[in-house]
Amino acid sequence: xxxxxxxxxxxxxxxxxxxxxxxxxxxxxxxxxxxxxxxxxxxxxxxxxxxxxxxxxxxxxxxxxxxxxxxxxxxxxxxxxxxxxxxxxxxxxxxxxxxxxxxxxxxxxxxxxxxxxxxxxxxxxxxxxxxxxxxxxxxxxxxxxxxxxxxxxxxxxxxxxxxxxxxxxxxxxxxxxxxxxxxxxxxxxxxxxxxxxxxxxxxxxxxxxxxxxxxxxxxxxxxxxxxxxxxxxxxxxxxxxxxxxxxxxxxxxxxxxxxxxxxxxxxxxxxxx
Numbered sequence: 688x689x690x691x692x693x694x695x696x697x698x699x700x701x702x703x704x705x706x707x708x709x710x711x712x713x714x715x716x717x718x719x720x721x722x723x724x725x726x727x728x729x730x731x732x733x734x735x736x737x738x739x740x741x742x743x744x745x746x747x748x749x750x751x752x753x754x755x756x757x758x759x760x761x762x763x764x765x766x767x768x769x770x771x772x773x774x775x776x777x778x779x780x781x782x783x784x785x786x787x788x789x790x791x792x793x794x795x796x797x798x799x800x801x802x803x804x805x806x807x808x809x810x811x812x813x814x815x816x817x818x819x820x821x822x823x824x825x826x827x828x829x830x831x832x833x834x835x836x837x838x839x840x841x842x843x844x845x846x847x848x849x850x851x852x853x854x855x856x857x858x859x860x861x862x863x864x865x866x867x868x869x870x871x872x873x874x875x876x877x878x879x880x881x882x883x884x885x886x887x888x889x890x891x892x893x894x895x896x897x898x899x900x901x902x903x904x905x906x907x908x909x910x911x912x913x914x915x916x917x918x919x920x921x922x923x924x925x926x927x928x929x930x931x932x933x934x935x936x937x938x939x940x941x942x943x944x945x946x947x948x949x950x951x952x953x954x955x956x957x958x959x960x
Contacts, residue, residue, distance in 0.1 A: 692712045693870065695903045698719050704742060705741065707742040714772070717771070732765045735751065750773045753766065766804065774805075775832070807868075810822065812838060869897050870901060871900055872892045879907070885911075886914050889915060932946065
């Protein structure tokens with residue numbers, strides 16, 4: 688699955704919802720959590736059927752970021768009924784809790800005749816970071832994403848790139864160890880207008896194996912789409928090296944470098960992206 692860009696949209700904002708399908712994001716995350724005032728959360732949830740239809744009409748898939756705590760189950764059921772593709776689950780610190788949410792959804796999904804909702808688990812505190820691989824193994828988890836602000840609030844740290852680099856990479860490699868998607872950037876870019884800095888951060892993340900990133904501003908979408916996609920030069924190299932491999936049955940030299948099974952696997956991933 689290609690998830691280069693995932694754009695957050697407040698689930699109560701008709702203005703942002705109306706234009707979300709025009710942004711070119713691979714996915715829209717309809718946020719019922721932090722972006723929605725408490726007094727408007729129920730109305731935003733009740734509006735999900737129309738909202739999901741609106742944001743997906745140009746081909747993006749829709750995730751719903753549910754609330755933690757007592758609202759979570761009802762938010763998730765509403766997302767299933769609305770036709771959302773999947774869920775972003777905040778504060779996902781317990782694999783058993785994710786399995787419990789899945790069990791609660793299963794009857795509803797069967798009644799609807801729909802596919803199971805996959806989950807992007809949000810890792811937002813030190814305990815979850817240390818358990819990230821177990822969380823990634825939970826049945827419905829499609830990928831992991833690191834929540835920087837909540838993490839530093841819970842750890843007593845400051846959200847600087849140097850402070851966050853280790854926990855971000857720890858969560859990233861936990862996801863990759865379990866064959867799941869890893870979403871995020873190693874360097875956060877506070878200035879939405881600094882698209883060059885965002886592009887550099889996204890290219891760095893892709894070099895580490897990240898699959899894509901979330902964003903809160905539409906201007907980031909084309910930058911992420913480009914940065915998390917193979918370049919023309921990479922595609923050309925991949926096609927040529929795989930063509931050369933057809934006549935070889937062992938490691939061989941190509942463009943001055945040795946090519947073996949891991950290199951060929953990387954070439955295949957490039958062409959499949």
